[in-house]
Amino acid sequence: MLSQILFILLLIAGAGLFAWNFRKVIRNIQIGRDVSRNDQPGKRWMVMLKVAFGQTKMAKRPIPFLLHLVVYLGFVIINIEVIEIVIDGIFGTHRVLSFMGGSYNFLIGSFEFLAAGVWLACVIFLIRRNVLKLKRFTGVEMKSWPKSDANYILFTEILLMSAFLIMNAADAKLQSIGFGHYVTAGSFPISSFIQNWLPSNPESLVMIERASWWFHIVGIFAFLNYLPYSKHFHILFAFPNTWYSKLQPKGEFSNMQSVTNEVKAMLDPSFVPEPAAAGRFGAKDVQDLTKVNLLNAYTCTECGRCTSVCPANITGKLLSPRKIMMDTRDRMEEVGRNIDKHGKDYDDGKSLIDNYITREEIWACTSCNACTEACPVNIDPLEIITELRRYAVMEESQSPASINAMFGNVENNGAPWKYAPSDRFNWSETQNN
Template sequence: MVAQIIFLVITLAAIVLFTFNSRKIIRNIRLGRPVDRNDQPQKRLLTMLRVAFGQSKMVVRPIPAFLHFFVYIGFVIINIEVVEIMIDGLFGTHRIFHGLGGLYDFLIASFEILALTVWVACVIFLIRRNVLKLKRFSGVEMTSWPKSDANYILITEILLMTAFLMMNAADLKLQVLGSAHYTSAGAFPISQYLINLLPSSESTLVAVERGCWWFHIIGILAFLNYLPYSKHFHILFAFPNTYFSNLEPKGEFTNMASVTNEVKAMLDPSFVPAEAEPGKFGAKDATDLSWVNLMNAYTCTECGRCTDSCPANITGKLLSPRKIMMDTRDRITEIGKNIDKHGADHQDGKSLLDDYITREEIWACTSCNACVQACPVNIDPLQIIMELRRFAVMEESQAPGSINNMLGNIENNQAPWKYSPADRFNWAEGN
């Protein structure tokens, strides 16, 4: 009974803490501007099923896609066993679903095979990051914490899978010994090869089995509460992020209603725009972005596919789309912490533009959408860049000289070039 009470207290504490931290992140996301992404529900659902559940955009890189598939499937399916662990922990039972017979044997065998594939995949991922040191896992934004964060998760997965297999191996050996409380149940295609590593003493085996059991479940609960502090929150946010992703064709930019109304009024003097509160053009700080942009930031897993595909970054420019997302997440998190400490009206004198993201970065972007296309979960760094550009141009009238020249030419010549419209077809003379 003492063990059951301890298990209940730990589980409730983990759930309460996770809920508390998750609500903070959701609050931070809601600090963004409203945007309607409830249209075309059927198409959105299909997008989520294809991209998030089906991992369709991962296959561009076959090797990591193959490894990630096993980690993803293993993570989802092996955690079905957590249901049995939770019931056993609360009621003091042992393998309560053993009555399923052959189906139970099949499930445990499947869990073990998947646990091994997850273990192998995580080891390979660790080697790729720390031994091979693939280029896309480096960059100015990849400081010690982002690199350590990835390693912590991979090492945790390896330890959890090891504990799971060792728990089963000890359980199997106790079943063979006919130990009380250890019902003969389950098929163990992987852990059966580990029993020779275990001691023969029944009391020691029970200690190993119970120790691995507690390590496995506490490790899962600890992992759950690590997610809000980690880039791996994408495990949960990938699904809503793909559901609410932009369904419009890439390259189609949104129009600002206030500007559209001004143009309509110039073309049609009888046009009367609907009354609307005066707003800011573009975005200077994270709260000027939409809630979808902020959810994108919390969904980013820092895989680097966007930066690896960015032509500006490839040619040595300062821009890194991954950094754009990481900076946005860091800034909105900082704003949330300031709200918690000082209240909703607190101003810290900082902003996303300049304090986190430089002007050089936003103007290095070619708006080619390569980063958007590359992202496995439909994150859109370009939209954030364009909002920061809009603020710089329309609120501050600050832009690089080449941009100002282009805007002046469009105003005077109705084209980006300096030539008069009357001379536009001079090139055709004599042809």
């Protein structure tokens, strides 16, 4: 009875703490502007099924795709057993689903193969990060916490899978000697190899089985409550993020209705302007970005695929699309903490542009859209960059000299080049001669 009470208290505390942290994350996303992304639901469901569930965009790199697929499927499917653990913990039963007979044996056997696969994949991921030190896992933004975060998660998954297999091994050995309530249930193709390393004393086996059981479930609750502080929130947010991603071409710029109204009024004096929300041109801070932009920031897994294909980054420029997303998330969380301490109208004198993302970074972008094409979960760093640029140009009239020259040429010559319209076809005369 004591263990049941402890488990119920743990369950309530773990679920309650996660709900509290999750509510704060949703509140932070709500800081952004509303944007309509509910059109064509059929297409959106298909995108989510292909990109989030099917992980089709990861398949461009076969080795990490297969390893990630093993971890993804294994960790999700193995945690189906959490249902049984929760029932056993609340009611004091043991392997309550064993009445399923052969189906239960198949499930436990499958879970063991998946657990071994997850264990091996996580070891390989640790080697890739810390021994081989692949370039896309490095960068100015991948220091301290971001670098350690991935290692913490991988070690945690290895420990959880180890506890699962040791628990099964002790359970199977207790079943084989018919000790206590350990009735024959389950199939143990992997943990059977661990049994020889375990003691033969029944009391010691019970202690090992119970310790592994508690470690496994406490570890799952701890992992769940670690997610809000980790890049691994993509485990949950990848699905809504892909559902709300753009259906039109990712690099297509959005028009501001207020600007459209002005242009149409200039061309047609009888034009009746459409309603347009008052607000800033572009984005200075996270409040000026859309909720989807902020959801993108929380979904970023910092894999570095975007930065590894960015031509600006490849040529040594300061821009890293991964850093854009990480900076947006960091600023959003800082604004959220300010709201908790001082209220929603508090101004700390900081902004996303300049304090987190520099002008050099946003103007290094070539708008080629390579980052959005590379992202496994349809994150769009380009949209954030263009909104920051829009603010710099339209609100502050600040842009590089080359951009200002282009603006002047468009205004005076009707084209980005310095030639007058009357000289535009001079090149053809040269060709004819």
